Amino acid sequence: MKKLLVLLLFSSLLTNCKQDFNYNTSEAFLGGEIINPNTGYVVLSKGEQIIDTMLLDQNNRFLYAMNDLKPGLYTFTHSPENQIVLLESGDSLHFRLNTKEFDESLVFTGKGAKKNNYLINLFLENEKEREHMLEYSQLPPESFSQKIDSITEAKHERLKKFERKNSTSECFNEIADANIHYYNYARKELYPFAYYGNNELINLKSLPKDFYEYRKDIDYNNDNLRSYYPYYRFLEYHFNNLALTRHFEHSSDSIFKRNSLDYNLDRLQIIDSLVTHDSIKNSHMRHTAWFFVHSNNNAGEITQFVEDYLKRSTNESHKKDIVDLSQAFMKLSPGTKIPEITLINHNDEEVSLPSIIKKPTVIYFWAYSMRGHFKDAHKRVHKLKTNYPELEFVAINARKTSPKNWREVLKKHRFPMENEYRFADPYSARRQLVLSRLNKVMLIDGSGHIVNAHANMSDTNFEEQLLGLLNQEVQ
Template sequence: MTSLLSCKKSVEAGEDYAFIGGEVINPNNDYVTISSSTRFDTIALDAKNRFLFKINNLKPGLYAFAHGGEYQMVLLEPQDSIIFRLNTNDFDESLVYTGRGAKKNNYLIKMFLDNEQENQNFMNLCQFEPSRFEKVLDSTRHSKLKELDEFLSFKSYSDLFKTIATTGINYNYYANKEIYPFGYYGYRNLIHYNDLPENFYSYRKDIDYNNEDLIEFYTYNKFLYSHFNNLALKKYYQTATHYDLFDRTSVIYNLEKLNLIDSLVSNPAIKNNLLKYTTRDFMSVSEDSLETQKVLNSFLEKCSSDRDKNYINSLAFSLKGLKKGKKLPKLVLVDYNDNEVVFDSIITKPTVIYFWSSSLPLLLKNSHYKVKQLKTKFPNIDFIGININDDDNTHWKKILNQYNFPVTHEFQFKYPNESLKALAINSVKKSILVTKDCKIINPNVLLYTSEFEEELAQISKKKW
């Protein structure tokens, strides 16, 4: 692939540019995108499914590389020439970089995959009592930092790379400690989070709430979000008692999160992101219109981004049309045979509508396996799967075939962006339960909860 660069003229040292190029095996569409918080570029693949792109006036930092609903981060600094080859059938695991700037990015890819693998086992670790949990986490963190030191000893790397690599280790560790009380105590006994060892959160003195270099970094954002979830517990339990089941939809709890974000984060971009996603998540599950308005008002007072304000206001409008008893919006779907259909024509009995994306392969597999179980348990309820990817209309079919999933109740939105907005879909974890007349029974159900199965059992007994 290095031959891709041979025809390019050399550039003078010091010029702020970077090249990124590569080859996509089994492409899902005919383009890739490169984006950051300040730019978005769409680059066409050529006849050999290759591309090469020069970024001028480069702002050093993390960029998102995306193709066919999947994405990964790449660190670009002046005069990097990153070349890669990837297979969409195994996106993250097949991604290997070559060229100038490759070593640092291959290190970051490995770190990402290691973190992902560890996080899959995280809930098992949450069963450990605090001292044992800390011992395991501390040992893993120490090993990773030692490995990073050894990597840095072979070559001189920029301070930016060192910051990102160190953050990937430390903030993944911090995030796991912030999430731990929710897993260890559970919602029923979460009030005992205060019983954790006194120095359990000693790292908090080292937190940087305003590192703009990390604004695109998933690990950093995961930590911040988990951190504010944890900090807001103090306010929540000033009124709740140990007899109360923790309620993540509490308006007191969510208003406190917004207040904490506003007081502790000064960087506008980081603050606005946290405010937006906290408000979005609350509004998506709240059933109380007055409480929703309180949180919306608090968000609008604190947010400085007109774009984010417009997004949340639009979401609020969509959610008003998705209340219990309302009919589903009239949206156009496409079935496996490319026929255009609408909900009214395919829903004939109580139905669960669930969503999936190829960018979340574990969730798409788990949701289909869960639906298979539920179909057997509740034969008088239908289940419709909708792919939400906005890409080539053959990609979602390839995914279904790859996993040998049945295709008779699978669809894709004809107009994904408009449809996701109309149904207020912010997460593929959300499902919608409707009657045979397409009237909403529950606009926000979770496939994997016992409460959902209890609701299905009640629905099954009714005559619709």
């Protein structure tokens, strides 16, 4: 499973791959079957452009003909999940998936199925490898590099074999090759954060001189790959490292603080100086600003950062988005009233968020696409209810899903429906609550005023915060 941002970036690789591929536009067909659908439709898009919305029939199927096809990667969305599909001239594809195991159950059949099954299997392989990355990252630098390079080489050999056997197109070859390369590079950029830890990152200068040998060939302005997720993600991690090196050059800090003002200002400056491609530059600066506003709880520092960001960005839509986000953050300051947001309870009745606050309340969020968090959060709350009976605990499903699936998920795990809600408008609610991560928790006093809008159930002092909420009520 993945965040929406990941899939949107992956979907918009190129308008038609590379211009020198000399494809002729023609026709292609795309059909699908959705088991346990969340909605009655599937949305097809290319980059940021929506191509069409396909309604599901009584058997939860659809069939769509595409005339004057522009070969390349497309996104099909069945909210709240997305995946990619590579469409080329003459393809006649059909996919089948179950929303309860969206990526894992996805299978393609028909003409063009082999290349798409290869890409989805490559994606799932990368996801599975992530489970071992922390283990690999404990290896010394030389051993880690050898391990990652051997995995990459094995993938390249399988890709070459697949290309020879199936006479693949240049478009497919570039997509698959870039996927393999940039996943490798991204892991090397991430390595020092896992190996040294935040307390010893100042030691990253001790890495072997050739550890980042590939950096000398980085193209920061690759228009063809500007929205391709492995390339985009690699640049994100790369800019993190460059900013960290600069940060330690002029800061007295010996411990890395990802949400510090100085570090993030360094990151903005580095992106601005290295990237000349407007779209790539604006996209990465926006991501930096988005992260900082979500992770820093200091209103003064957020104001200072946003002012610097606005001077550098040239994308008016991005600038408005960040300004709106920072203003939403200010509205969640301690002492302010919790926003008027419409919720839906297990009886499909609409209620306002402030109306359900009757005593000191802990609000936590979940989505079934994040199964580990979903189960862990509910189990943790079950224990906390026993220890803190004076508090109310409210769970909100933060993603769009059908009422049926929502109830079935809770019933399957035997979680009580009492104090379970879902957003009537998830997109608007998440923006109002500055909800980017599901581990966010909101502490609200008995009169509906915010005590802490950015708590985290995993924090070591979380229970101290709960005691503080109770003590504040007594006072």
